[in-house]
Amino acid sequence: MKLDAPVTGGPCWTELGTSDLEAAKRFYTELFGWRTETDPRQEAGGYSIAHLGDAAVAALAPLYQESQPVAWNVSFAVSDADASAGAVWAAGGTVVMEPVDVFDIGRFAVAFDPGGAAFQLWQARSFPGAGLFNAPGALGWVELLTRVPEQAKAFYTAVFGWSVSAGGQYTQWGIDGADFGGMITMDDKFPHEVPSHWLPYFAVEDVDDTARVAAGAGGTLLMEPTTVPEGPRIAVLRDPQGAVFGVYLAGAEG
Numbered sequence: 347m348k349l350d351a352p353v354t355g356g357p358c359w360t361e362l363g364t365s366d367l368e369a370a371k372r373f374y375t376e377l378f379g380w381r382t383e384t385d386p387r388q389e390a391g392g393y394s395i396a397h398l399g400d401a402a403v404a405a406l407a408p409l410y411q412e413s414q415p416v417a418w419n420v421s422f423a424v425s426d427a428d429a430s431a432g433a434v435w436a437a438g439g440t441v442v443m444e445p446v447d448v449f450d451i452g453r454f455a456v457a458f459d460p461g462g463a464a465f466q467l468w469q470a471r472s473f474p475g476a477g478l479f480n481a482p483g484a485l486g487w488v489e490l491l492t493r494v495p496e497q498a499k500a501f502y503t504a505v506f507g508w509s510v511s512a513g514g515q516y517t518q519w520g521i522d523g524a525d526f527g528g529m530i531t532m533d534d535k536f537p538h539e540v541p542s543h544w545l546p547y548f549a550v551e552d553v554d555d556t557a558r559v560a561a562g563a564g565g566t567l568l569m570e571p572t573t574v575p576e577g578p579r580i581a582v583l584r585d586p587q588g589a590v591f592g593v594y595l596a597g598a599e600g
Contacts, residue, residue: 348524358475361405378483401477427469486549547592
């Protein structure tokens with residue numbers, strides 16, 4: 347990700363919805379060195395912020411509904427959540443949670459794109475999003491896995507104004523020349539039951555070592571460490587509760 351701070355239209359935050367909050371805290375603390383702080387307010391529902399130093403980098407939270415899957419979710423910064431929710435509907439997406447205020451820190455909504463991938467809208471007030479990108483343990487890339495790539499291109503460019511850079515089998519998303527993510531077309535190699543989804547990638551100092559630590563802590567390697575041609579070394583992991591995420595070599599941003 348060339349972006350080093352939240353910008354309108356770009357990814358600004360990622361949060362985990364998990365079935366075992368305390369176990370997730372232990373796993374990611376061991377993996378990334380995070381320090382977690384849980385919001386003490388009852389109405390926050392156990393929402394916990396992960397930090398690297400003084401910088402907030404991600405969140406972990408319990409599942410709030412029975413239908414909510416264990417998964418990492420990606421939020422995109424918008425200047426007006428209500429207007430952006432309208433743009434989602436107009437472009438063929440679905441808003442499953444209309445914009446609501448989150449204390450005094452921002453306004454939030456949850457949506458699905460035409461392929462069924464969930465994402466979040468975040469209109470910042472006192473909290474802009476992650477305070478660190480690309481550093482080891484911080485968000486570094488976001489990737490859409492979808493079965494309807496052409497619809498996805500039309501949808502996200504309409505909603506967020508992203509640029510689209512296609513190269514071979516991989517499409518990259520950008521804002522004002524700064525690429526921050528990509529898109530993979532889900533083919534028959536992906537099980538039918540796996541839905542379209544956004545996948546966050548965290549930067550790490552050593553992909554192979556991170557994969558070993560994850561496996562030793564009860565995680566699963568879905569994609570063994572591999573070096574992408576003309577790209578970084580990456581791996582895709584699943585935590586003990588079932589949430590999938592990626593890691594890549596820090597300093598290898600395009």
